[in-house]
Amino acid sequence: MRFHFPITIIDEDFRAENVSGSEIRALASAIEAEGAQVAGITSFGDARSIARQHSRSGAFILSIDDEQFEDVASASKTLDNLREFVLEIRHRNSLIPIFLYGETRTSRHITNDVLKELHGFIHMFEDTPEFVARRIVHESKVYLSRLAPPFFRALIDYAADGSYSWHCPGHSGGVAFLKSPVGQMFYQFFGENLLRADVSNSVDELGQLLDHTGPVAQSERNAERIFDCDHLFFVTNGTSTSNKIVWHSIVAPGDIVVVDRNCRKSVLHAIIMTRAIPVFLQPTRNHYGIIGPIPREALEFERLQSAIRTNPFAANGGDRPRLVAITQSTYDGILYNADAIKRMLDGKVDMLHFDEAWLPHATFHDLYDSMHAIGAGTTRCQDSLVFATQSTHKVLASLSQASQILVQDSESRSLDRECFNEAFLMHTSTSPQYAIIASCDVAAAMMEPPAGTALVEEAINEALDFRRAMRQISLESHGNWWFQVWGPNDLVEEGTGTRADWRLESGAAWHGFGEIADGFNMLDPIKVTILTPGLDIEGKFADIGIPAAIVTRYLAEHGVVVEKTGLYSFFVMFSIGITKGRWNTLVTSLQQFRDDFENDVALNRILPEFVARYPQYEKMNLRHLCAAIHAMYRQHDVAHLTMAMYSSPIVPAMIPADAYAKVAHGEVEHLDIELCEGRVAASVLTPYPPGIPLLIPGERFNRAVVEFLRFSRAFNERFPGFETNIHGLTQRLTNAGVRFYVACLAGEAFGQIDGEGP
DSSP, rough: OOOOOOOOOOOOOTSSSHHHHOOOOOHHHHHHTTTOOOOESSSOOHHHHHHHTTGGGEHHHHHGGGGGSSHHHHHHHHHHHEEEEEHHHHHHHHSSOOEEEEEEEGGGGGGGHHHHTTTTEEETTOOHHHHHHHHHHHHHHHHHHTTHHHHHHHHHHHHHTOOOSSSSTTTTTTGGEEEEGGHHHHHHHOOHHHHOOOOOTGGGGOOOOTTTHHHHHHHHHHHHHEEEEEEEEEEESSHHHHHHHHHHHHHTOOOOEEEESOOOOOHHHHHHHHTTTEEEEOOOOOOOOOOOOOOOOGGGGGHHEEEEEEETGGGEEEEEEEOEEEEETTTOEEEEOOHHHHHHHBTTSSEEEOOOTTOTTTGOOOOGTSSSHHHHHOOOSSSEEEEOOOOETSSSSSSSEEEEEEOOOSSSSOOHHHEEEEEHHHHHHHSSHHHHHHHHHHHHHSSSSTTTHHHHHHHHHHHHHHHHHHHHHHHHHTSOOEEEEEEESSSOOSOOOOGGGOOOTOOOOOOOOOSTTTTTTOOOOOOOEETTBBTTTTBOSSSSOOHHHHEEEEEEEETOOEEEOOEEEEEEEEOOOOOHHHHHHHHHHEEEEEEEEHTTTTTTHHOOOHHHGGGTTTTHHHHHHHHHHHHHHHTTTTTHHHHHHHHOOOOBBOOHHHHHHHHHOOEEEEEGGOOOTOBSSSSSEEEEETTTBBTEEEBOOOHHHHHHHHHHHHHHHHHHHHHOOOEEEEEEETTTEEEEEEEEESSOOOOBBBTTTE
């Protein structure tokens, strides 16, 4: 299978009509005669820009001419350019071949820091171009042959060997698609390689994900080494499944588990499936709707014991939890000092589970030292096992649904891999998508130092450059409104800074989480929350506001799609795939929004697709829409309403598994929200944003939750297209208008509204 990795020649005479140009072009022709491709560049130019393109090259040839050494000044400049370029390449790639090509200069003219990074020093007139070309092409082939990690290499070989497929899937390497016109479209869209690589687990030479053998096992061991953990398992249907595998491997019915209330739904599903008894820890929250950390003191073991004793279903089970689960990196980027948590709870709980779906990059940069669960330099527990689950498709470069489970053994015990694999088999398909496995393999290989560190540092730098650009625009706005970026007040002028720059200090006004432990948490700088005008950190509404939902609707219609939208904030993430062009486009789009707002442009001009779908906005202008939604938010004091909703006491009526058992037996009533206060929830109720469950099965609806649902109903009815999305809520059109229904457990009084039953 042929890949495109040209050998890059950098020579200012590459196109010149002189002896030097003639010789370098002769070398290029000889390289092409060997079957390789050549890319010619006439200047080092911006060494960093060329170095960032190292991933596209099979080797570099750097040319130096005698004229560049004619005097001290030119020699010094030549050596400086050469050094900068070589060191930039090696900062990202320690293996790609680099050759120096010159006329009469020798290694004694080159400094050792450059010389030691070279694969060879070629003199223009000593060997034939053909001989030199063979050597360069050989080194390039050796380099490229070592790039693919184990599973990806095996998959390439299998797809290329032309084997006839007699196994599943039924499209037989894509052949079935060729028999249908729409199948032809599908085939042409995805390409032959993807379809040839979509194979069955009966292909022995690719190994088995289910029992971790062959190339799959080799790749998992390779990822173990790169992520510096004791065990690593690839998972092909997301960290939702990774979380369930971990829990089913270590949690049994009746076990007490202490869980971050700011957990993902998969953890709640794991609680239900394992019949565990949950004791929830409440995180802080600010009036922007940003979820903060669980206070450090709440994680002290004595406080955990007290919380267990006051839980009506955990009180008789002792006060030692089987597991403590922490959301390590909240959606908005708040991190915990994982080493401190491990020291606090080591030996007091059997296992610690850090849901690091948004944090697989942390182990590769010292900015995150101690702020991730497993990896180089992290604390190893004496007695407790530590699990981390990571979505490598969120920040790293895997395909969607790619995930991995990391395990760190304690000093006194190791993971029982055979028992663990029983849970792995329980949740893993016998027909995994091999392209996802390959992407897990490649995503890990991409993070091999120094490349991984360079990739993470670039992502951090891009995020900081974006933050700096936004602040500069704010300064140049001379008091006129502009979007703000949530984060520390002080921002380093250049570079990534240190962890101290991103620590959350107690009482700092910018974060709004109140009196928290100094330095126990930090904000991940690549998670960027942009604030729109209209609401301050105290929850006070301004006279004029620009709801974030309108901004992100505008951005989407102009080709910019964000990750999450709040009331007056929206979230973007600087993964390793974000570029300057992408974030500058975001800045430009925000400036265009501001101009359109100031000019009060008609919605049918700036949001034509939206207005076509919702014609009731056809005669509105941008300011009018912003003012209308802002007024409703202000009238209902939504900032305090949502704060009360998440901070109000939640009363459990039964353990989640018992509630779900009633659901499975159909013992459910779908009640209008006006009738649900005091009733027991039968499903998970989750507003988006922020995607944090309000209620889980077995918990009672309280007044604060009902008030929020009433507001959502009124808002959704008045502003279609900007609806609050609440999982677990059903909307129905009745004689009395749109009504909201929720699933409650049967057995209590049931009512009807206006003659309309559920």
